[in-house]
Amino acid sequence: MQANEASTDVIIVGAGPVGLFAVFQLGLAKLKAHLVDILDRPGGQCAELYPEKPIYDIPSVPVCTGQELTDRLIEQIKPFEPVFHFGEMAAALDKTQDGKWRLSTDLGTVLTAPVLVIAAGGGSFVPKRPPIPGIEAYEGSGVFYAVRKIEQFRGKRIVIAGGGDSALDWTVNLAPIAQSLTLIHRRPEFRAAPDTVGKMRALEENGLVKFEIGQPAALKGSDGKLEAVVVKRQDGSTFDLETDMLLPFYGLTMKLGPIANFGLNLNEDLIPVDTEKFETGTPSIFAIGDINTYPGKLKLILSGFHEAALMAQAAHRYVHPDKTLRFQYTTSSSELQRLLKVA
Amino acid sequence: MFLTVHMPDGTTHRLEALEGWRVMEVIRDWGLPIKAECGGACACATCHVWVGEDWVAKLVPPTSEELEMLDGAFNVDERSRLCCQIIMAKELDGLEIELAPESLAEAPAERLAVGG
Numbered sequence: 001m002q003a004n005e006a007s008t009d010v011i012i013v014g015a016g017p018v019g020l021f022a023v024f025q026l027g028l029a030k031l032k033a034h035l036v037d038i039l040d041r042p043g044g045q046c047a048e049l050y051p052e053k054p055i056y057d058i059p060s061v062p063v064c065t066g067q068e069l070t071d072r073l074i075e076q077i078k079p080f081e082p083v084f085h086f087g088e089m090a091a092a093l094d095k096t097q098d099g100k101w102r103l104s105t106d107l108g109t110v111l112t113a114p115v116l117v118i119a120a121g122g123g124s125f126v127p128k129r130p131p132i133p134g135i136e137a138y139e140g141s142g143v144f145y146a147v148r149k150i151e152q153f154r155g156k157r158i159v160i161a162g163g164g165d166s167a168l169d170w171t172v173n174l175a176p177i178a179q180s181l182t183l184i185h186r187r188p189e190f191r192a193a194p195d196t197v198g199k200m201r202a203l204e205e206n207g208l209v210k211f212e213i214g215q216p217a218a219l220k221g222s223d224g225k226l227e228a229v230v231v232k233r234q235d236g237s238t239f240d241l242e243t244d245m246l247l248p249f250y251g252l253t254m255k256l257g258p259i260a261n262f263g264l265n266l267n268e269d270l271i272p273v274d275t276e277k278f279e280t281g282t283p284s285i286f287a288i289g290d291i292n293t294y295p296g297k298l299k300l301i302l303s304g305f306h307e308a309a310l311m312a313q314a315a316h317r318y319v320h321p322d323k324t325l326r327f328q329y330t331t332s333s334s335e336l337q338r339l340l341k342v343a
Numbered sequence: 344m345f346l347t348v349h350m351p352d353g354t355t356h357r358l359e360a361l362e363g364w365r366v367m368e369v370i371r372d373w374g375l376p377i378k379a380e381c382g383g384a385c386a387c388a389t390c391h392v393w394v395g396e397d398w399v400a401k402l403v404p405p406t407s408e409e410l411e412m413l414d415g416a417f418n419v420d421e422r423s424r425l426c427c428q429i430i431m432a433k434e435l436d437g438l439e440i441e442l443a444p445e446s447l448a449e450a451p452a453e454r455l456a457v458g459g
Contacts, residue, residue: 215419250416255449269449
C-alpha cells in the first residue's frame with residue numbers, strides 16, 4: 001500500500017464540528033476514522049466563517065466562539081487518534097472488489113473503508129469567482145485564485161484584487177519577483193493584518209507595488225491569454241491595467257462540488273436521510289449535519305451531534321456485522337473510560 | 344410592511360415583512376434563493392444587495408465590520424449593503440433592494456412559515 005493510501009473503518013468527508021464529533025461517537029464504538037477536508041484546518045464553517053463569532057446554542061456552553069468550539073472538539077476526540085487529510089477535496093467515490101468504499105481526493109489520497117460519512121455542511125469552501133463575463137476562459141492561464149508554484153509568477157505583470165489577508169500577503173510575497181505588481185481594492189482601507197498592510201505600503205513607497213482604488217469589471221485578451229484588466233473606479237469611470245495575470249482574492253464560498261457525482265439522491269443540494277440511522281438511500285453511506293435533510297430538519301450544530309451518535313450505532317453494524325454493540329455510558333463504563341484514556 | 348426585491352433574473356417580488364426582522368431573513372423565509380451562507384452573522388458577503396438610491400440615507404449606516412465584509416462582495420458601490428444587517432422598521436416600509444448576482448443561491452432555500 002502506498003503512502004497516500006489508507007484503509008480504515010470510517011471515512012468522514014468534512015472536518016467541521018459535526019464531522020469532528022462523529023469521531024468521538026465512532027471512537028466509543030471502537031471505530032477508527034479518517035477525515036478529509038478542503039480547508040487547511042479543522043472546524044469547517046466555524047473556522048472559516050465564525051472563528052471569532054459567539055455561538056450561544058451549544059447545550060451547557062452558554063457562549064463560545066467558533067474557534068473555541070473547534071478547539072474543544074479536537075481535545076475531546078484526541079484519544080481516538082483521528083487521521084486528518086486537510087487541504088484535500090473529496091473528488092471521486094467508487095467501490096472496491098470486496099465491497100468497501102474507495103474515496104479519492106484531488107491530491108491523490110485514496111482511502112478505503114466499509115462506511116462513508118458525509119458531514120460536508122454546505123459543501124466545499126472554494127474561492128469566490130468574480131462575476132466577470134468570460135473569466136473562465138482565462139482561469140489557469142491568466143486568472144489564478146491561489147498561488148501554488150511561486151515561480152510561475154516570476155517576471156510577470158501581476159494584478160491582485162482584494163483587501164483581505166490573502167490579497168495583501170500575496171502582494172507582499174510576489175512583488176519582489178514580479179515584473180510589476182498592481183493591487184486593486186475598492187477602498188483605501190484594508191481588512192488584512194495591519195502588519196501586512198504596513199509592508200505593502202513600504203513596497204508602494206519603494207515603487208515595487210502600485211495601488212489603485214477600483215474593482216475588476218472586465219477582462220481583455222485573446223485565445224486564453226490575458227492582456228488587460230478593465231478596472232472600474234468609484235465614480236463609474238474605467239481604465240485598463242495591462243497585465244499577464246490577475247489574482248482575485250475575495251474569500252471563499254461554499255459549493256457542493258464533486259459529492260454531487262457520488263451517485264447519491266439529492267434534494268436541492270441536500271442529501272435525504274432516514275431519522276433512525278441518518279443513512280442515505282445508498283446503504284453504508286451516511287449523511288450528518290447541515291448537508292442532510294429529513295422532515296423537521298433544523299440546521300443546528302446540536303442536531304448534527306445527535307445525528308452523529310445515531311449514525312455511529314449503525315456504522316458499527318457495517319464494520320462488525322458479527323458483533324453486538326453494547327450501549328454504555330461514559331460516566332460509568334470502565335471500558336469507555338479506557339478508550340477515552342481517563343481510566 | 345412591505346419590501347420590494349429585484350432578483351438577478353429580472354423578476355421582482357413584493358414581500359410582506361415584519362418589524363425587527365433582518366431583510367435577509369425576510370427574503371430567505373419567503374423562499375427566494377438568497378445564499379446568505381453565514382446565516383446572518385455578518386461573517387460572509389453572500390447577502391449583498393444594492394438598495395434603491397432613495398433609501399441609502401434612510402438606513403442605519405453600515406458598521407465597520409459590515410464595510411470590511413463588503414470587501415468580499417463584487418461591484419460594491421455606495422448603495423451596497425449586506426441585507427442581514429438591515430433590520431426592518433416602520434420607516435423602511437416599501438424598501439427597495441436588488442440582490443447581487445453572487446448572493447444568489449444555486450438552489451432555492453427551504454421555505455419556512457412566516458408568522459403574521
